[in-house]
Amino acid sequence: MNIYARLLTVLFLFVFSSGVFAEGHLVIIGGGEKLAEIKKKIVELGGGDKARVVIFPNASSYPFESGDRHRQQFELFGPASVDVIYVTGDTLNRKDIVDLVKNATVVFFGGGDQVKLTKELNGTKAYEAVWNVYKRGGVVSGTSAGAAVMSKVMITGDELINKDSTRIFWQILKGNVETKEGFGFLPEIIIDQHFVVRKRHNRLISLMLESKVKTGIAIDESTALIVAPGRKYEVLGESLILVYDARNVKNISTDKNGNLSGQGMKLDIYKSGDKFRLSK
Numbered sequence: 266m267n268i269y270a271r272l273l274t275v276l277f278l279f280v281f282s283s284g285v286f287a288e289g290h291l292v293i294i295g296g297g298e299k300l301a302e303i304k305k306k307i308v309e310l311g312g313g314d315k316a317r318v319v320i321f322p323n324a325s326s327y328p329f330e331s332g333d334r335h336r337q338q339f340e341l342f343g344p345a346s347v348d349v350i351y352v353t354g355d356t357l358n359r360k361d362i363v364d365l366v367k368n369a370t371v372v373f374f375g376g377g378d379q380v381k382l383t384k385e386l387n388g389t390k391a392y393e394a395v396w397n398v399y400k401r402g403g404v405v406s407g408t409s410a411g412a413a414v415m416s417k418v419m420i421t422g423d424e425l426i427n428k429d430s431t432r433i434f435w436q437i438l439k440g441n442v443e444t445k446e447g448f449g450f451l452p453e454i455i456i457d458q459h460f461v462v463r464k465r466h467n468r469l470i471s472l473m474l475e476s477k478v479k480t481g482i483a484i485d486e487s488t489a490l491i492v493a494p495g496r497k498y499e500v501l502g503e504s505l506i507l508v509y510d511a512r513n514v515k516n517i518s519t520d521k522n523g524n525l526s527g528q529g530m531k532l533d534i535y536k537s538g539d540k541f542r543l544s545k
Contacts, residue, residue, distance in 0.1 A: 288494040289399045291450055295458040296376060296409035297486030299503055300338065306491070306501060308342040311371035311404045316344035319369040323353060323385050324377030324410040331375045344371070350391070357389035366394035371404040374411030380421050380445055382414055392448075402494075405450060412458045418478050419447030420457055420468065426523070434468040439475065439523045442468050451492065454480045454543075461485040461505055473511035474525045480543060481509040488537070497542060500535045508533045508543070 290310045294303055308316045318339050322332035332349035339347045348365055356362060366372065372395050374382060386392040399405045405415075413419050424434065426441040434442075455476060457469045460483035469481045484490055488502030500506050510531040517527040535541060 289403045291492035292406035293412045293490045294408035295484030299487035303489045305342045317369045318347040318371040320349045320373045322375040324382035353385045357391040363390045374407035376409030379410035379413040414447045415450045416447045416456045417449035417452035439519045457483040479511040483507040499540045506535045
């Protein structure tokens with residue numbers, strides 16, 4: 266090996282060990298109002314009193330009210346700064362906005378409409394900066410819609426076949442669950458939220474049988490899934506997380522009414538404080 270190759274190898278090892286290629290934390294919240302314990306944890310993971318929090322309330326129909334509420338909650342736990350980004354469109358490419366995100370140690374997405382959130386952020390420089398926060402070891406978090414966007418296969422909340430609003434997701438039906446492309450921080454998993462409270466069992470089972478992604482993590486309200494580097498999972502909050510594993514399901518088929526069936530799906534249920542890993 267010549268001297269230049271040796272220098273490059275040393276440089277690579279130094280950069281790698283310094284954390285430039287590090288993977289950060291995801292804190293994925295299933296919605297709800299009792300979030301103080303979780304937000305305190307987010308600030309701790311983001312550096313405590315040195316944490317710099319940036320909030321995107323874009324998903325909300327009332328972004329100013331939503332952003333201000335989240336800002337006040339985060340400020341209770343003493344981070345160095347909390348900023349809310351209300352702008353959309355081309356403004357998300359503006360240097361001062363991008364620099365604000367680049368310098369953050371925590372990025373938080375509020376609730377509302379996940380399709381609106383992905384539509385406004387995807388392809389912008391601010392969105393690229395969010396990924397850089399995560400890659401260098403920062404925290405990316407979101408609640409409700411901000412949780413749904415963590416998947417690559419993102420549940421929109423709409424149905425394609427059933428149009429009876431009084432009977433929401435009342436069947437395990439082929440081709441009924443609408444999905445769009447999310448941010449993809451967990452491309453191997455489909456995230457669902459408000460899960461136990463809103464009885465969303467049917468729609469996630471439907472996707473487990475239909476989607477190429479065969480693992481689903483369902484997060485209830487006021488509860489968070491913390492994903493540490495190396496895909497180490499921990500539950501924090503008031504309720505439960507359900508993990509659906511359909512990787513070994515056989516005989517997936519439908520009947521004349523479009524009802525989906527299959528055998529061999531696995532379900533695990535975790536409470537606050539539980540830690541787990543998913544088999545490859």
